[in-house]
Amino acid sequence: MKQTLLLAAIALAAVSVNAQVVEDFKPATTNQEGKQYPMVNSQRMVRAQISAPEATSVKLDIGGVKYDMVKDENGVWTGESAPQDEGFHYYQLNIDGASVPDPGSKYYYGASRWGSGIDIPAADEDFYTVKNVPQGSVNEVYYYSTVTEKMRHCYIYLPAAYRENPDKKFPVLYLQHGMGENETGWSAQGKTGIIMDNLIAAGKAVPFIIVMDNGLNARPANMPEGQPAFGMGPRPQGGQPGQGRPQGGAPGQGGQRRPRGGFGGFGGFNAFQDVLLKDIIPMVEKNYRVIADTEHRAMAGLSMGGMQTRSITMANPTTFAYVGMFSGGTFRAEDLKDAADFKKTNKVLFMSCGGKENMGVDKAAEDLKAIGINAYSYVSPETAHEWQTWRRSLYQFAQLIFK
């Protein structure tokens, strides 16, 4: 009886959703070439479609909800989601219990897997749209790590000016992804290169290099696989209280992908500090035309990458002059008020989050200003713990640094 009522309620809900669907669906910009589905309409609903003639149940799994799809006489299943936020979302299909990528979408690394992603058109998408402006490049690079004793892999954005001015040296931003993501995220989902080329062409940002590396696979060669690498690892000077989780916000901060302990299984949340300082920065400063001083070095990251940024910049206060923390909690004034080196070195401390998160970035920035830090906050309108928040955060942060 209970089940019947529930089913009836679901059926009613489905009817009521369908009654409101505006039939102006268009293929998503994140689709594979020539693929019609998935589509998005002006209500920001996602419509998926897949041929599965022998299946008994197919669902569209997006935003934490599984939406039933409906089979037609040809065995083709179609279904819509509720309206989604503007910007990028990971999703998948579920076919008779198997969770699989949608063959219509391009694939992205997030939620600890390569899988489907979809971009919902946004009012401000112009800032991350490819335009005929001077183009930099995103360079795929392998390098040897003395810490992990393995070859590692990263992406390096070089602005057009790097190529055009062969004698000039440039500042560098080290930019980190979130939990369950990797070094491909900032370029693919984040659209880093496109955002920067547009900003620089518009004169809103100065040209700088951006290094996007993997913040999770930094397990030192001398650390056994089973041992958690969480904490500051072998570097004792970084033991700030509370590091490794977002701070300073109201309850509920951090959103759905906020790390819940257990970083160690990935080979080191803060083991990354060692790789960054001993391998990545030296490699970049050796191989590229870089102004290798504190005032021309920035670090930022999203979610877990923001937390890494906080702990690494606090533990190494004279290494980076610009610091950005996107959806990673906040810096607390009480932790920085006596941090003389940090306060003397830091030129910009930027904290952001989505409007649907509640991380207290505005209040935190006020508190930090009160102790003499040049703090900024930014809240991305109507977005959650997702890439649209972070694209916008990069867009804001990039305009503040190296000026």
Add this chain to the structure above:
Amino acid sequence: MKQTLLLAAIALAAVSVNAQVVEDFKPATTNQEGKQYPMVNSQRMVRAQISAPEATSVKLDIGGVKYDMVKDENGVWTGESAPQDEGFHYYQLNIDGASVPDPGSKYYYGASRWGSGIDIPAADEDFYTVKNVPQGSVNEVYYYSTVTEKMRHCYIYLPAAYRENPDKKFPVLYLQHGMGENETGWSAQGKTGIIMDNLIAAGKAVPFIIVMDNGLNARPANMPEGQPAFGMGPRPQGGQPGQGRPQGGAPGQGGQRRPRGGFGGFGGFNAFQDVLLKDIIPMVEKNYRVIADTEHRAMAGLSMGGMQTRSITMANPTTFAYVGMFSGGTFRAEDLKDAADFKKTNKVLFMSCGGKENMGVDKAAEDLKAIGINAYSYVSPETAHEWQTWRRSLYQFAQLIFK
């Protein structure tokens, strides 16, 4: 009755295959981080696995054959393929009639879709394994095309020497993918950057730049969508007889992914010639330190890209000094014997194919040598019309050029 016999035959075949399976399966190198399946054993059989509790039929679809998988009591399906050739293969899963990517693998663009790929260990895999040698980089670049009046997208390999010698200029190879593939293929499946870094470090190849662009989406801005763009397009000088299909080989040449007409639907098989000559080469010679003359310019491609190479280099005989055609058929001596400019300009003409293809490259090279062309042939042992053939072809070709 017929069906029962067929099912019995299949069951027997399955038993007979299983009886021979060597249980030394290991996760494929092309798997997503942390994913155990798919696996490969020493017999080069692929074992796939997926949880699909409600499914009634799950198949592993590889090498043109769909292998039935078997469900266990937890709803997890497992199954093996017959032994595969060494090297890279596209594949997919089929769940109750739906063809989908395997959530365990990384994804590659081929067969006109982003989907699963698997690398079967090869005796010679050392040449495409990442090593701690001086590393070049593969650069993702957008640029404006005057032909298509759109932004285009390509990848450019720069050797380590490009970075290390900031005043030096370098030769360039323009390297094209096959039908159903795109500009990502040579770097991802082909492992171009890794092969080149290893070759250069070993002193077997001179450092040169490689440009990998899209040979299929080159439809000119003034050509309507519906109109086939096949043939030489607006450039009349290139009308060699028989262009656009492999020539000179025995029956059966070309393998399973050999293009079968209809290039036009993709916006121009040879419309690409215009984009190459008017957009790509000028962009590369403007933005990179390039020796911009015939003797330092090469073109090569695989399958359709090899055919494009043949037609473009024959139509523009003084543009490229080095020419490579991998699994794309052959150049015919009768077409080149009176081609004075081509013969005077060409320094190496390389033709290759897989040992399981039959493209007559050895005979063709002999015929070309007889008319005074410095022709080379290469047959990749025990491989078909697939990426292992082309990795090996690049490895061979790269050692012959710009010397």
